[in-house]
Amino acid sequence: MFSQRRQKNYHSGGEEINKKLEAITQKFADDLRKDIKEIKFPTMFSKEWVLLCDKLKKISEIVRMEREDMNFDSITAHFNKEECKKIEESEKDHSDTSSIAVNDELGNHSIPSVQNTNEDPIHEKSVKETNTVVEETQMNKPANNRPATTSSLTTNPRKKKSNIQFGSSDLFGGSSFIPKKPSTASSSTRPSTASSSASMSSNSSVNHKQQAISTSFNSENTLWDRDEYCVRFIVEEGKINLLLRLLDEFKDEDLKIRLGLKSLSTDILPNTGLSTEMELQEKMKNFEQSLCMLLKYCFHSVEALQTIDVYQYLDFINKNMREDLFLDSKQKLKGEEVYCTAEFIIFDFLRALFVHIDRLDDTKICSLTIDRQILPKAVRFLFKTCSQLLENERVMCFEALSAMMNAETYQTSRSKFFGDDTEAKKMLVQLYDNFIKQLLTSYERKKSLRSLVDQVNRFKIEFVL
Numbered sequence: 001m002f003s004q005r006r007q008k009n010y011h012s013g014g015e016e017i018n019k020k021l022e023a024i025t026q027k028f029a030d031d032l033r034k035d036i037k038e039i040k041f042p043t044m045f046s047k048e049w050v051l052l053c054d055k056l057k058k059i060s061e062i063v064r065m066e067r068e069d070m071n072f073d074s075i076t077a078h079f080n081k082e083e084c085k086k087i088e089e090s091e092k093d094h095s096d097t098s099s100i101a102v103n104d105e106l107g108n109h110s111i112p113s114v115q116n117t118n119e120d121p122i123h124e125k126s127v128k129e130t131n132t133v134v135e136e137t138q139m140n141k142p143a144n145n146r147p148a149t150t151s152s153l154t155t156n157p158r159k160k161k162s163n164i165q166f167g168s169s170d171l172f173g174g175s176s177f178i179p180k181k182p183s184t185a186s187s188s189t190r191p192s193t194a195s196s197s198a199s200m201s202s203n204s205s206v207n208h209k210q211q212a213i214s215t216s217f218n219s220e221n222t223l224w225d226r227d228e229y230c231v232r233f234i235v236e237e238g239k240i241n242l243l244l245r246l247l248d249e250f251k252d253e254d255l256k257i258r259l260g261l262k263s264l265s266t267d268i269l270p271n272t273g274l275s276t277e278m279e280l281q282e283k284m285k286n287f288e289q290s291l292c293m294l295l296k297y298c299f300h301s302v303e304a305l306q307t308i309d310v311y312q313y314l315d316f317i318n319k320n321m322r323e324d325l326f327l328d329s330k331q332k333l334k335g336e337e338v339y340c341t342a343e344f345i346i347f348d349f350l351r352a353l354f355v356h357i358d359r360l361d362d363t364k365i366c367s368l369t370i371d372r373q374i375l376p377k378a379v380r381f382l383f384k385t386c387s388q389l390l391e392n393e394r395v396m397c398f399e400a401l402s403a404m405m406n407a408e409t410y411q412t413s414r415s416k417f418f419g420d421d422t423e424a425k426k427m428l429v430q431l432y433d434n435f436i437k438q439l440l441t442s443y444e445r446k447k448s449l450r451s452l453v454d455q456v457n458r459f460k461i462e463f464v465l
Helices: 014-037 047-067 072-079 081-096 121-140 150-155 204-213 229-236 240-258 264-272 277-298 310-320 323-332 335-340 342-355 362-371 374-388 391-405 408-412 414-418 422-439 443-448 450-462
Strands: 101-103
Touching (some): 047 264, 229 277, 310 374, 391 443, 443 450
16 A cells, blocks of 8 residues: 555754754764874873873773764763754754645645645545545654654664765775775674663663673674774874873882872872872873773774784783782772772783784794793682672683683793792692682683683692692
8 A cells, every 4th residue: 555655744843953964963073083183192280281181081981982882872861951952942943843845646635734624524534534544654664764862862772873974085995094885784883792681771871781791792893893992083183002102101100199108298299280189099090991992992803903013912911910909990980990090901901902812923922921921920810819800800810810820832832831830830729729719600601711710620630629
């Protein structure tokens, strides 16, 4: 029946509001890329550093929202609520004074809002049937247009991918150094993660954490096949190593403060332009957590890892694997903030590196790991702190160890990774008995920790345990 009708809905201003919202999204994306491009290496704890703190906090928030599978339209609406609201209100006022014209099967226009009240019942019934058909058609019509209101953007954030243009390339097709790929159904959405089904929940922080722990690291999808525009901007602008150096230098200065070599009130506060020591401490906390989150999600993409300075990467992990600093942070920070510190995030860095090691320089990475004795240090760290971790964080840390033990070089040179550190080997066996065994509750868990369990069994045989 519908195929025989030539019906068309004329909604005044619909195209205009879409263009306005598209312009806002485009400007937001351009400004985001500009902010990332302008990131420099400031003097630590200077006024420029304070400005960078605020910028990094916003960028890390955008990355977090992307990791929760929010599309760029939704993120734009979140950061431009007032502007979007004005556009919607003006469109609503315009719609209230406009009519909706409907073409019937004869091509005639019927305007329900101005129908004559003296029409005969048969004609009135015909008009009602026509309107009913139009309404059903609208309800069944696929949503090809972007959402028209801020509320619809924020409550239904997983619609189509934003087609944001940058010169001759678009965000999900081309780049300055990657050939443009044709748009396909499989590449139009980011790969599914553990948070995809859970992120509709009201508790976004839990979903965010769970997603981060269960990231699939799908090697079949490149960074340019996913809705991770902010991470893509960071990689394309070559800011990965700069962000890592920023975090590295900050941790050096932070250690001096913790050891009493520098004073917040006399040595640092006067240079920042901030008024109170409490405000400075808040900036420092946000700076570290923002950088840790940015780098964490960047390193989930192999394209980011392929651009890193491996020496600096592993030196940073080695230098910050200090259980005393982690336990100190756990006493000072609230709730799960401790898992956004460098002392803990290094395990996510390790896991990402060794999960992707087949597409990196396996020999070089393992050689540097052996030289720095990172594996036995990681075991000692977990032996002293594991009881303080939540279950999901334990899984992530043990997955990092398992990924290291799954590397090809490890399989052929196991003894080199632990060396003569018999104590660390026995600690790993105790970790298995006290914690790891209880985590093997599903097939996926057993699969991700299989290499670690195999190594523990070898140590049990070695020590006749």
